[in-house]
Amino acid sequence: MRILLLGSGGREHALAWKMKQSPLCKELYIAPGNAGTAECGINIPLPDSDIDGIKEFIRTHNIDMLVVGPEQPLVMGIYNKLREDSSINKDIIIIAPSQEGAKLEGSKNFAKEFMKRHNIPTAAYQTFTADTLKDGYAFLQSLQPPYVLKADGLAAGKGVVICNELHEAQSALTSMLVEGQFGQASNQVVIEQFLTGIELSVFVLTDGQSYVILPSAKDYKRIGEGDTGLNTGGMGAVSPVPFADARFMDKVEQRIIIPTVKGIQKENINYKGFIFFGLMNVSGDPFVIEYNVRLGDPETEVILPRMTNDLVELFVAVGNQTLHAIEINIIDESAATVMLVSGGYPADYEKGKIIYNIETVENSLIFHAGTKRNDTDNLITAGGRVLAITSLGENIVSALTLSNQNAEKIKFENKHYRKDIGKDLMS
Numbered sequence: 001m002r003i004l005l006l007g008s009g010g011r012e013h014a015l016a017w018k019m020k021q022s023p024l025c026k027e028l029y030i031a032p033g034n035a036g037t038a039e040c041g042i043n044i045p046l047p048d049s050d051i052d053g054i055k056e057f058i059r060t061h062n063i064d065m066l067v068v069g070p071e072q073p074l075v076m077g078i079y080n081k082l083r084e085d086s087s088i089n090k091d092i093i094i095i096a097p098s099q100e101g102a103k104l105e106g107s108k109n110f111a112k113e114f115m116k117r118h119n120i121p122t123a124a125y126q127t128f129t130a131d132t133l134k135d136g137y138a139f140l141q142s143l144q145p146p147y148v149l150k151a152d153g154l155a156a157g158k159g160v161v162i163c164n165e166l167h168e169a170q171s172a173l174t175s176m177l178v179e180g181q182f183g184q185a186s187n188q189v190v191i192e193q194f195l196t197g198i199e200l201s202v203f204v205l206t207d208g209q210s211y212v213i214l215p216s217a218k219d220y221k222r223i224g225e226g227d228t229g230l231n232t233g234g235m236g237a238v239s240p241v242p243f244a245d246a247r248f249m250d251k252v253e254q255r256i257i258i259p260t261v262k263g264i265q266k267e268n269i270n271y272k273g274f275i276f277f278g279l280m281n282v283s284g285d286p287f288v289i290e291y292n293v294r295l296g297d298p299e300t301e302v303i304l305p306r307m308t309n310d311l312v313e314l315f316v317a318v319g320n321q322t323l324h325a326i327e328i329n330i331i332d333e334s335a336a337t338v339m340l341v342s343g344g345y346p347a348d349y350e351k352g353k354i355i356y357n358i359e360t361v362e363n364s365l366i367f368h369a370g371t372k373r374n375d376t377d378n379l380i381t382a383g384g385r386v387l388a389i390t391s392l393g394e395n396i397v398s399a400l401t402l403s404n405q406n407a408e409k410i411k412f413e414n415k416h417y418r419k420d421i422g423k424d425l426m427s
């Protein structure tokens with residue numbers, strides 16, 4: 001098959017690495033990719049949201065399968081735009097939800113209403129606009145701190161504000177609704193009850209009828225050790241999640257996964273792709289914190305190395321709606337990934353630093369995120385998150401030890417990484 005993969009992060013390198021192992025994968029293109037994906041296929045200098053450019057590439061290169069990594073093209077409706085274009089081969093397999101399905105990530109209010117309609121456990125909430133600002137103040141007053149405010153639309157992972165004081169929450173609401181803090185994304189704001197617990201990520205792949213559950217993972221979102229400081233895309237991840245045992249996962253499946261997939265069917269939403277459940281374990285009961293309509297990054301970098309399935313075969317089954325016949329095979333070993341980031345990230349950081357010693361890494365997988373080659377073919381940094389170092393081990397401790405050793409060996413100016421990934425799960 002001729003496959004086109006969209007995206008440029010560690011997630012996409014892991015997807016490219018895994019798809020490349022399939023005998024079904026004859027040609028692999030990545031748009032725009034990074035220096036790591038260039039080792040698995042051919043990078044195309046096309047932004048992942050350039051839908052016209054992507055269409056043109058699909059036509060001229062007879063692409064049979066399109067796999068979409070990040071949320072932006074999904075929320076822009078890439079699935080519908082391709083399906084509605086008569087010049088695009090109808091037989092192409094597209095691993096993506098429709099634009100309606102992508103609203104589960106693209107609109108927090110849509111996601112909350114969907115959960116309400118299908119009785120899926122989530123935090124109690126109300127939604128406000130600039131016209132109902134005063135009602136928003138009153139609703140905040142009725143809640144106990146901390147206060148959780150969420151911009152409705154995509155805000156590059158920064159749209160959630162958590163405040164300890166009522167007056168802070170009220171002024172955050174004003175900035176979002178009236179001062180356009182997150183632009184159009186904060187024209188509506190969801191205010192919800194704060195849930196206390198421990199977070200995890202659960203992923204399914206669905207063909208719109210049946211689904212398979214992928215290995216569970218936990219990511220570490222904050223920049224600083226002990227989960228402090230600013231939110232990032234994710235500084236590391238582990239899989240499996242020890243507390244996500246069979247009993248807990250059964251609750252997740254019965255209360256959350258099945259009603260979500262059935263809800264998608266009942267609402268006639270076309271959905272052939274990944275569903276990412278951001279969950280909170282509240283005293284043994286799972287609640288949905290958020291839906292995403294794609295794989296997580298860096299969760300993908302620990303999930304795919306634990307799966308022995310042929311990923312392209314899985315995607316073909318999604319296309320043909322024969323996923324019910326497929327079993328997911330997961331190895332017993334644990335996986336851990338540690339993300340090396342540019343100093344200053346997630347605020348301002350410098351790019352273009354030469355990356356040294358990557359060839360000295362042993363027994364770990366390196367998934368590239370923000371990397372590229374310069375004119376003299378040196379590997380250089382090209383983003384905030386630079387490299388994910390994934391290791392497998394008998395348990396999380398041994399996997400992490402290996403990743404941390406290799407994280408230390410790789411050098412670039414102002415390199416930063418968290419040395420406490422997975423520590424909270426070890427006690």
Ligand code: AMP
Pocket residue numbers: 123148157160192193194195196199221278289290
């Ligand atoms: P989100 O972008 O929806 O994943 O939210 C970002 C982070 O805010 C989540 O990963 C949680 O740590 C936190 N968060 C979101 N909603 C809640 C909630 N209702 N209660 C507690 N923490 C939350």
Ligand code: GLY
Pocket residue numbers: 219233234292295296297298299
């Ligand atoms: N690691 C969280 C995300 O991909 O959104």
